[in-house]
Amino acid sequence: MKALVFNGPRDIRYEDFKDPERTIDNAVIMQVDKCSICGSDLHIYHGDQIGQTNYDADQHKFCVGHEFIGEVVDIGPDVHDLKVGDKVLSAGGTGCGHCTSCRTGQIWKCSRVTAFGLSDEMNGGQAEFVQIPNADRTLMRIPEGVGDEQAVLLTDALATAAFGINNTGLKPGQSLAVVGLGPIGLLGIELAFLRGASQVFAIDPIAARRAHGEKLGAITFAPGKEAIGAILDATKGGVHCVFEASGARAAVASTLPLVRPGGALSFIGLPQPDVALPLNQILYKGVTVKAGVAPVQDLWAPLIPLLQSGRLKGTELFSHEMDLSDGAQAYRIFDARDENVIKIMMSIS
Numbered sequence: 001m002k003a004l005v006f007n008g009p010r011d012i013r014y015e016d017f018k019d020p021e022r023t024i025d026n027a028v029i030m031q032v033d034k035c036s037i038c039g040s041d042l043h044i045y046h047g048d049q050i051g052q053t054n055y056d057a058d059q060h061k062f063c064v065g066h067e068f069i070g071e072v073v074d075i076g077p078d079v080h081d082l083k084v085g086d087k088v089l090s091a092g093g094t095g096c097g098h099c100t101s102c103r104t105g106q107i108w109k110c111s112r113v114t115a116f117g118l119s120d121e122m123n124g125g126q127a128e129f130v131q132i133p134n135a136d137r138t139l140m141r142i143p144e145g146v147g148d149e150q151a152v153l154l155t156d157a158l159a160t161a162a163f164g165i166n167n168t169g170l171k172p173g174q175s176l177a178v179v180g181l182g183p184i185g186l187l188g189i190e191l192a193f194l195r196g197a198s199q200v201f202a203i204d205p206i207a208a209r210r211a212h213g214e215k216l217g218a219i220t221f222a223p224g225k226e227a228i229g230a231i232l233d234a235t236k237g238g239v240h241c242v243f244e245a246s247g248a249r250a251a252v253a254s255t256l257p258l259v260r261p262g263g264a265l266s267f268i269g270l271p272q273p274d275v276a277l278p279l280n281q282i283l284y285k286g287v288t289v290k291a292g293v294a295p296v297q298d299l300w301a302p303l304i305p306l307l308q309s310g311r312l313k314g315t316e317l318f319s320h321e322m323d324l325s326d327g328a329q330a331y332r333i334f335d336a337r338d339e340n341v342i343k344i345m346m347s348i349s
Helices: 039-048 148-154 157-170 185-195 207-215 223-235 249-258 280-287 296-309 326-334
Strands: 001-004 012-016 026-036 067-075 087-090 130-134 140-141 175-179 197-202 219-221 241-242 257-268 288-291 318-324 343-347
Touching: 001 130, 001 326, 012 326, 026 148, 039 148, 039 326, 067 130, 067 148, 087 148, 087 175, 130 280, 148 157, 148 296, 157 257, 157 288, 157 296, 175 185, 175 249, 185 197, 185 207, 197 241, 197 249, 207 219, 219 223, 223 249, 241 249, 249 257, 249 280, 257 280, 326 343
Parallel strands: 175 197, 175 241, 197 219, 241 257, 257 288, 318 343
Antiparallel strands: 001 012, 026 067, 026 130, 026 343, 067 087, 087 140
């Protein structure tokens, strides 16, 4: 098959890769139709660290990508809720399917949980085919009334945005600041207004992303002291909640100055190991801090009716549509933030 394959930092190639074989009884083989690049994929691309893995070190080749939709083409004997021909979307990661956590629907507590496309232990879906372990709990038939763009967002970005906004504890009438206007930050604006936010402020260095945030109703700023001062003035002392969707050092550092005493900070961006928060300031300010990786499957049930009813749009985020064969160029565009890119959809022809 053809796939986007990690060959080292800034060296993702469209090349031949061994077809996946179904090696697990609770797995299926999916033929991928569409896939997307996530901001966290850039950590691999840059040779950064994710968990305990440094991607600047020697690595076996592997297929990248954890945001993909497609069709079930082969099914294992321990898969009960799916059939060949089902059009499905995949959660961005999964567990073993056998432990107590997996069997009770708490996949993200599984000791073996991992995301697709981090190593050759579980190849990713920026490929023509991919094996999906724990398929009954990892895949979902694409619901009626949910478009392909929305289905791809449900694999990770939309669920992660919902997780992050939920962790702020935002209440109707309260104010929120979003730091980082990639797709997850932009989805966070939409979700915050659905929760009844009275004001949403947003900070990002890219003018096109700020413009998109303004379309969603946010008041936007470029990063810096002036932005923080303006938001503090507008809210008379700081926002009730901050949703940090970047993980970059400067973005993380801006959160505490933005939040009022007794407020809340929510982090979903992937920071590098040396990015930290000053605990003494958190303590004296009485701020609640929450962070984590979204339990994607748990968020599908509340999000899908919002999409089907049209209350949640989740559209116009894919600024570029490309073929998987142009994936190396897609990574370069996404990394450089060229051409007013927000998110790239790749189709497999």
